[in-house]
Amino acid sequence: MVTLKDVAEKCGVSATTVSNVINGKAKTSEQTRKRIMKVIKETGYKPNVMAKGLRVKKSRTIAIIAEDIAQFTSPPIIESIMANCEKEDYRVIVHNLRLYDRWKDTWYGQEEEYHSVLDPVLGDVVAEQVDGVIYLAGHARIIKAFGDDFMLPAVMCYAYSNSPKIPSVVIDDEKSAYEMVQYMIRMGHNSIGFVGGRRENIHTAQRLSGYQRAMFENGLLFDPKLVYYGDWSRESGYQGAKALIPQGVTALFGISDQMSGGIYDYLEENNIIVGKDLSVAGFDNESISSFFRPQLTTTELPLGEIGRLSAKLILEKLEDAEGENRPEVQEPEVIKVPCTMVIRKSVTEANIK
Amino acid sequence: MVTLKDVAEKCGVSATTVSNVINGKAKTSEQTRKRIMKVIKETGYKPNVMAKGLRVKKSRTIAIIAEDIAQFTSPPIIESIMANCEKEDYRVIVHNLRLYDRWKDTWYGQEEEYHSVLDPVLGDVVAEQVDGVIYLAGHARIIKAFGDDFMLPAVMCYAYSNSPKIPSVVIDDEKSAYEMVQYMIRMGHNSIGFVGGRRENIHTAQRLSGYQRAMFENGLLFDPKLVYYGDWSRESGYQGAKALIPQGVTALFGISDQMSGGIYDYLEENNIIVGKDLSVAGFDNESISSFFRPQLTTTELPLGEIGRLSAKLILEKLEDAEGENRPEVQEPEVIKVPCTMVIRKSVTEANIK
DNA sequence: TTGAAAGCGCTAACAC
DNA sequence: GTGTTAGCGCTTTCAA
DSSP states (O other): OOOHHHHHHHHTSOHHHHHHHHHTOSOOOHHHHHHHHHHHHHHTOOOOHHHHHHHHSOOSEEEEEESOTTSTTHHHHHHHHHHHHHHTTOEEEEEEOOHHHHHTTOOTTOHHHHHHHHHHHHHHHHHTTOSEEEEEOSSOSEEOOSOTTOOSOEEEESSEESSTTSOEEEEOHHHHHHHHHHHHHHTTOOOEEEEESOTTOHHHHHHHHHHHHHHHHTTOOOOGGGEEEOOSSHHHHHHHHHHHGGGTOSEEEESSHHHHHHHHHHHHHTTOOBTTTBEEEOSBOOGGGGGSSSOOBEEEOOHHHHHHHHHHHHHHHHHHHHHOOOOOOSSOOEEEEOOEEEOOSSOOOOOOO | OOOHHHHHHHHTSOHHHHHHHHHTOSOOOHHHHHHHHHHHHHHTOOOOHHHHHHHHSOOSEEEEEESOTTSTTHHHHHHHHHHHHHHTTOEEEEEEOOHHHHHTTOOTTOHHHHHHHHHHHHHHHHHTTOSEEEEEOSSOSEEOOSOTTOOSOEEEESSEESSTTSOEEEEOHHHHHHHHHHHHHHTTOOOEEEEESOTTOHHHHHHHHHHHHHHHHTTOOOOGGGEEEOOSSHHHHHHHHHHHGGGTOSEEEESSHHHHHHHHHHHHHTTOOBTTTBEEEOSBOOGGGGGSSSOOBEEEOOHHHHHHHHHHHHHHHHHHHHHOOOOOOSSOOEEEEOOEEEOOSSOOOOOOO
16 A cells, blocks of 8 residues: 555655645645645555544544434435535445344334444444434434433434434424325315324324324314324234224325335225225335325425435534534424425325215 | 543553453453453443554455445345444445436446546545455446456455456346246246346346246247337336237236336236236335235345345455465356245236137 | 553644 | 654554
8 A cells, every 4th residue: 555655755755745735734836746646646545544534533424323224214315415425525434223123113112222232333433533423213203322421413313312412304294294184185085094103103193293283274173083003014004994994084194105005905905996985195205105006195205305404414513613603502403304295196086975 | 532541541551451451362361351341341442443443454344335325225235244244343334336326327338437436435445444345236237346456355246247356246137037937937828028127238138048948948939029128117117018918928027126017007007907817027026016916926136145145255355365275266256146036916827718 | 461662654733 | 835753542563
């Protein structure tokens, strides 16, 4: 490997001068600058990241700590974070907790095991001298990942942080559900079943309030019997449909595309035609949704935008670090990103009864 | 940040001793060892990766250079590579070329632009002092990513390398297609249309030979008119069906699930019932495939296994580096991983004519 | 069994 | 403008 010193010797100058040229620090005569650049090109010299990092204690690197990169929401967010960080000439490195791989659906509550996986990674990122970290959650909840003694700038992505120092970027579940239900009501539905995820889940809770708000604003009574709590799985969508259909709903709002798939399963089994006998709306706009028959009306997650904003936040924090003109905040800042409806074929005018 | 020296002082020993303890080098009295470990625990000391890397010129890090992490094949492979490397206590860092994001489907042939993206990353990984690199392709082809002067151990994942120094791990396209077509023939089909990807694509070529071999072994004539070249898109699957159906096929083999989705589109539009009037087989076992109606019979990509083998190969190379008992090879080693059929509802007994 | 000293490749501070 | 020196945190002789 060719080093700074090698370059310096080849040019007959000191290491400092070469360093200066590379980093555009002190002024250097155009002549030597040219010469140095030429040698760098020729030798293919690359500054050693380790040495530089050791010296300046800044690595222009931000770390993503992902709960699970195989979660369908993760790759687009990561891709977007990378694209936006690289624009500012930051590297990004990804750590993968593989929470799902390890414990399937039982992430929460397992405080101890969770930290046995997270803490070493937290150690790693400080050992790696990264400048900031983005914690990328697999699903929304309040996450206390970082202890109070964690010194690095951080942002919480796709979930809520529990610390005022750490801002969060999340999707606007309430509004998105509200809009979908508004749409269904406008299509003439007034008895709409809600097939949710787990009861204690934040996505579920917020989408349910959006549902309720839309109902309320349209003078429709909220009937708790019309909400079913599943677990996001296709099978639980099936069960939801089974539980709700007998109650005479004209439409079902499955708050994930997977669950809506289960709803379709039930309806097919019972010869109920989607879009004719019953309307169905999903959530997520996963790739599967456009292959449903009829194609599923759903709402698209702004994954790229979430990544972009997370990158923006962390980068701002880093710039700010010197200026430190941060106002005192008590509540963690929460940025809610709106989703967009994608209207396809599964929600149709309610049959006049 | 607490350093080695801090720990040493707290224990009243030298830095050397602490280093020895951490790395299990020279023997240390059980007593001091205990004391040192205790202080490390208490202080939460973590060795500085930069400093260590600078010193030993090994980072116990392997780099994945991914053409596109948003490609559906990438995340499971990456996840598997990470899991297997971490077992051996190697870190892995991911670089994302974002080829698709940049140029959509026109990756190939753009030698110059391609290298304008790749080469800086190649520079980065050497600057990062990684011990080895895994190049993760988005789709199979012969890739000349590394120049002859690239010194790091490397393996090509999900594509073919052009250098004898770099082994490849790929799926066994030929065999997988062969098996699927065998199955279709056993179900009574003897006029099977082949809806391929691009003509020059390796996946396409090899799956086509598998198709041809199955036909041959069953004494069936290969009719070139029954093969249609698409571009992997849903729309091209539609076009494929449109072109092939009029020729009286009883089954269609769409060599991606996406294209098979397009085949379904065409059939639905023309009131041809899948699994009754016509059989359809896909390839990939993407999540979409189980939501097709009827559910798609397809073949599952052994993504985890591909990741595992890639990790194994690179790790072996690293172990080997000292022993250097590598035999001279002319041809790059190619490991073909078999896929597994997943039989669902879309291929049924051919109607007796 | 332990420690002192040198040095990995780089940059910051200061001198010239 | 450019060079000298010191030191970032760690490991590695080599000596004690």
